[in-house]
Amino acid sequence: MSKQAIEAIVAMGEAVIQNKELLTDLDAAIGDADHGINMARGFAAVIDKVGGLSPETDIGTVLKTVAMTLISTVGGASGPLYGTAFLRAATAGQGKQTIDGASAVAMLKAAIDGIQSRGKAVQGEKTMLDALEPALAAFEKSVTAGKSLIESLDQACLAAKAGAESTKTIVATKGRARYLGERSLGHEDPGAVSSCILLQAVTDYCRKQQGTV
Amino acid sequence: MVGVVIVSHSAKAAEGIREIAAQMSQAGQKILVAGGTQDGGIGTDAMKIAEAIREADDGDGVAVMVDLGSAIFSTETALEFLEEALLPRVQIVDAPVLEGTVSAVVQASLGGKLDEVVASAEEARDLRKK
Numbered sequence: 001m002s003k004q005a006i007e008a009i010v011a012m013g014e015a016v017i018q019n020k021e022l023l024t025d026l027d028a029a030i031g032d033a034d035h036g037i038n039m040a041r042g043f044a045a046v047i048d049k050v051g052g053l054s055p056e057t058d059i060g061t062v063l064k065t066v067a068m069t070l071i072s073t074v075g076g077a078s079g080p081l082y083g084t085a086f087l088r089a090a091t092a093g094q095g096k097q098t099i100d101g102a103s104a105v106a107m108l109k110a111a112i113d114g115i116q117s118r119g120k121a122v123q124g125e126k127t128m129l130d131a132l133e134p135a136l137a138a139f140e141k142s143v144t145a146g147k148s149l150i151e152s153l154d155q156a157c158l159a160a161k162a163g164a165e166s167t168k169t170i171v172a173t174k175g176r177a178r179y180l181g182e183r184s185l186g187h188e189d190p191g192a193v194s195s196c197i198l199l200q201a202v203t204d205y206c207r208k209q210q211g212t213v
Numbered sequence: 214m215v216g217v218v219i220v221s222h223s224a225k226a227a228e229g230i231r232e233i234a235a236q237m238s239q240a241g242q243k244i245l246v247a248g249g250t251q252d253g254g255i256g257t258d259a260m261k262i263a264e265a266i267r268e269a270d271d272g273d274g275v276a277v278m279v280d281l282g283s284a285i286f287s288t289e290t291a292l293e294f295l296e297e298a299l300l301p302r303v304q305i306v307d308a309p310v311l312e313g314t315v316s317a318v319v320q321a322s323l324g325g326k327l328d329e330v331v332a333s334a335e336e337a338r339d340l341r342k343k
Contacts, residue, residue, distance in 0.1 A: 034255075071259045072258050074256070075255065076283055077286055079256070079283075079286075080257075080259060080290040083259070084290060087293075176282075
């Protein structure tokens with residue numbers, strides 16, 4: 001299953017790289033115009049690093065590799081934020097070779113807690129958390145109700161997208177966007193969008209694995 | 214002496230601040246920089262910061278100066294990778310990076326303890342220019 005974890009991560013990386021310009025444009029509107037560039041650079045390094053891991057590597061170690069790579073190659077705030085997220089998920093996934101629904105919920109929750117404690121933001125402040133928190137809530141609800149992984153991931157993606165969309169209505173008080181104040185209204189938070197891209201990539205990968213389209 | 218680490222999104226900025234502060238320092242004062250990314254671009258790198266903190270410590274601890282928001286995130290992430298014994302001797306300083314570094318270096322060079330160095334540097338928040 002680690003082989004699949006590695007493939008899922010590569011899929012995430014490729015999705016980010018494909019969306020490099022979109023993310024950069026969003027960040028040009030309300031930031032320092034480097035989110036796409038930074039994330040693409042970070043995930044290109046991630047793809048390279050995880051590609052060198054053996055398929056027997058446990059999931060915790062795979063995720064830790066992602067974390068350390070992002071931390072030292074992304075450069076902007078997303079480096080320590082996503083890096084910490086993957087680090088916390090790694091701890092939750094330590095020693096595991098397979099992941100069930102409950103573990104996936106625990107890992108996503110740990111990741112989000114990491115982002116909150118690192119970035120000191122909460123939902124509603126126009127950050128990546130505005131995509132991730134609703135995604136977790138929807139995912140957990142679905143898993144607990146006994147729905148399939150794909151269905152649960154679909155719910156997570158829908159919630160994440162709605163959350164990212166809602167950031168248009170929030171005035172930024174975190175990150176570089178806060179320098180723009182009211183002018184940040186009407187613009188989606190780039191971090192919320194990259195979170196959506198990552199979740200969608202994992203979902204698309206899992207769907208392909210299942211053989212359904 | 215308390216060591217000082219300058220964390221900046223820019224390697225040039227960190228080095229420039231180091232140069233200015235070094236003029237106020239005594240022999241043996243460690244002032245390390247951790248500016249920019251691995252490939253010399255704008256940004257911060259937690260591993261680079263952790264390395265600088267280790268180098269800056271000679272037992273008396275380290276005051277870490279930071280510029281903008283994500284420099285703090287990277288520095289806090291760096292703390293997670295430090296040896297447990299070193300951690301209690303490291304403090305992030307809540308002060309403007311250039312002025313705070315100068316204050317920190319002056320105080321450290323005078324033999325100030327870590328708390329004193331940090332307090333002195335944080336007074337830089339109140340420096341008026343007009």
